[in-house]
Amino acid sequence: MTDLVPERYTLAFRLYPYAKSPDQEAATPARHKVIVVGGGPIGLATALDLGRRGVPVLLLDDHEGAGLGSRALCFSKRTLEICDRLGAAGPMLDKGVQWNVGKVFHDDRLLYEFNLLPEAGHAFPAFINLQQPWFEKFMHDAILDAQAEGAPIELRGRNRVDAVIPAADHVALDVMTPDGPYRLEADWLIACDGARSPLRGMMGLSFDGRVFEDNFLIADVKMKADFPTERWFWFEPHFKSGDSALLHKQPDDIWRIDFQLGWNIDRAKELEPANIRARVDAMLGPGVEYELDWCSIYTFQCRRMGRFRHGRVLFAGDSAHQVSPFGARGANSGIQDVDNLAWKLALVLDGAAPEALLDTYDSERVHGADENILNSTRATDFITPKTPVSKMLRNAVLELAETLPFARTVVNSGRLSLPCTYDGSALNGPDHAAMPARTRPGSPCPDAPVAGGWLLNRLGRGFTLLTIGAPAPEVLTAHGLAVPRLALDATPEIRDRYLGDAEAAVYLIRPDQHVAARWDHYSAGAVSDALARAIGKE
Amino acid sequence: MLITTPNLTRPDETYAALIATHEGLSEAESHALNARLILILMNHIGDDAVLTEAMRLARDKGGQAA
The missing domain is CATH 3.40.30.120 (Glutaredoxin)
Known part of the structure; x- marks a missing residue:
């Protein structure tokens, strides 16, 4: 028998196995208040935030849980604060690796080191490193807790959306399951289905921006190494792996190594374990024992949708905007989308606020996305200068940074994610000049x-x-x-x-x-x- | 506000020092030195508006293109 909803990737955690819903036998399509499409970090957080606010929400995903691979790794203080509001931060903090110190190298020279959190008096650290599947698992655990307390959240695994039909007062969806297709309707649809968003494609919406001609190899290696828990970044590394490299600690004795490979590469050849090991050996030096845990080659773009709200369909996370990985602005900005959207949608559904409030989700988060894209583009241009003269100026900055602290302020290996301020938002009221x-x-x-x-x-x-x-x-x-x-x-x-x-x-x-x-x-x-x-x- | 009126305390000496600083360097080394020098002077000036004005003026060849 044909598998109607085949798995496209291997799961790290099976969280919401397929179970047949009565909706699949309904004579007329069941109508839901809110349907979220996509069970990644952003979709799960959206369902949890809405459910905690008492809004009935149904989440659909074409898999049954969290996919394998570390992927999004650095979660920011603001993300942890939002997760804390949602009741999910405790286990993340326990499992995650806390780090504050970063070191920047040029070739084989240490230029300087920095500390991320000079200010005391915050509940959460500047960042934790936690593999994405664990982030999703803890978010799902918090959903189970919320459900036990009566939050109206339902998750349906192996429910793949094959068509979306927007109407004036609802959105209809054709959904495929292992038992065949069925139709659903939603008052509101939230698309959290990732950078390649099938929903965006089905609606024929554009996703414009800048393509960066570069490939990055992620090699997660498991080893008992005595490197300190710090972020190490190399410009033009002495081990000759390419223009830049990054070493970062993950939980469970795993280290993320990120090699910039350049544009014209043979992807299949670079992914051969022997070739990956050659790069890792050159970086770690002789005699270091390790296992390859997970490897992937990725390219990236900096782009966003023109608008994040299209009638009754709202886009959040990577489906709406995509940035380079420098600065940890992907999942962290998506969680801020959720934070911004959930309360507004809850008030609109309660009848306490007009539908126009949702347009400020668009304006405020477009502002956030533009800030992230700007920062991420600048970091990318510093790491990979596009012209000979920009490379000369970049290297002049690096030369001076070792001895002159002012030059360190210009060095840009990723301006790490900070939440944006909604300056100029239509929702802002009076300010007071004497306050900070x-x-x-x-x-x-x-x-x-x-x-x-x-x-x-x-x-x-x-x-x-x-x-x-x-x-x-x-x-x-x-x-x-x-x-x-x-x-x-x-x-x-x-x-x-x-x-x-x-x-x-x-x-x-x-x-x-x-x-x-x-x-x-x-x-x-x-x-x-x-x-x-x-x-x-x- | 960018100063464009004469402001060098010892114009001839300072200019000679600039030329002398490049002595014995290859063209590539000289370009790199200029880049470092620009960055050091930028930091001394500090003010973004002044620097932006200076960049515009340099791009316009001292105002000829305006």
Whole structure:
């Protein structure tokens, strides 16, 4: 018998085995509130965030779990903070490798080293390294926990979407399963189906940008090595593997080695174990014992869709935007998409916010994608200069970096992912000049230690009114929403991050922990107006 | 604001020093030295607007192309 939904890749973890759903026998297509397509990190996080908000969500994936291969590896502090809000961060932190120190080499010389997190007083480290299948597994574990607590999340494995039919008030999907096809309908569809997004293709939407003519070989090697837990990056490495190389620690004694190979390569030949071993031997030196764990050659592009919202279909993660791997901006930016989208869709479905709020998902995350593409393109151009003169200037920077600290600020082996500030967003309300720039409207709230724990932990699932030395009611009710107050003491960290030169502060914080507006005193009218603005009612 | 009025304290000496700095270098080495020198001077100036203006002026051959 023909396999109607064949596996395209091997699984690392089987998480949601196929089971026949009553929807497959329904006389008329079952209608769901939200369907998410794709069970990668972004799809799982979307289902979890919506489900935790009480929104019924169905996730479809053409496999039954997490694919093999380390792939997305570096997860940022902001991703961990979002995962913590979703109840998934603990195991990630336990399993992941924490690192703060990076070293930059040119040829065989150490140019300098840097420390990622000079600022104390944050619950989460700057980054952890964790193989993508583990990230997906922990996200799925958190979904199981949420389901046990009643969150309306359903996952269907080996359910492949073969056609998408957008309509004015819903989207219809033709889905193939091992038992044959069936049709589904959704009020809203979220496409988290990756860089090659079949849904994007079915809808005939373009995905434009810049192709970089380069190939990268990932060799994950298992070894008991005494290299420290640091990120080592080489420009023009002495072991002659190509223009750049990267060595990074993963859990389970596995090291990620990333070799830049150039454009005109014989892919099949480079993937032969003997050829991979020759490169790894040259890098590690003689007598180092290791096993090859997983290897892959990839190319990349920097591009995005023109818009992330197309009626009732919303694109998130790599399906909407793609960047180079330098800077860890792929999965991390996708998780920020989820963070931005879930609360907005939940409010629209509740009838608390107009549909237009979803257009700000598009504008805010397009802004984020453009920032990521800009940073990633600049890193790529520094690592692989495109002209002889840009190579000369790049090498001049590297020559000076060893002795002159100013030149290190120009060295770019990837500006590591930081969450973007939604400057100029239509949702932003009033700012206050005496308060720190880092917490201006649109900014993600920086964490800080507060009485009994961490600030981000104390923010609610909805809007929060944060007050520092300012009287305010315990709950503000406006526009159909109840906004609880969180009163903070002006500790040194809170003063530095939120108060600045102001005597007192009142912050309206969005459900995604971004600042909506801030004042130096509470006014019911002003906060209510800012709340209306932040939910797209203005 | 980029200074385009005379500002060198010892123009002849400084220019001679620039030429002397390149003595004995191959063309490739001289280009590399110029690149390092530009970066060092850029850092000394620091201001992005001033530097952008200087780059524009250099690209326009001192204003001829404007």
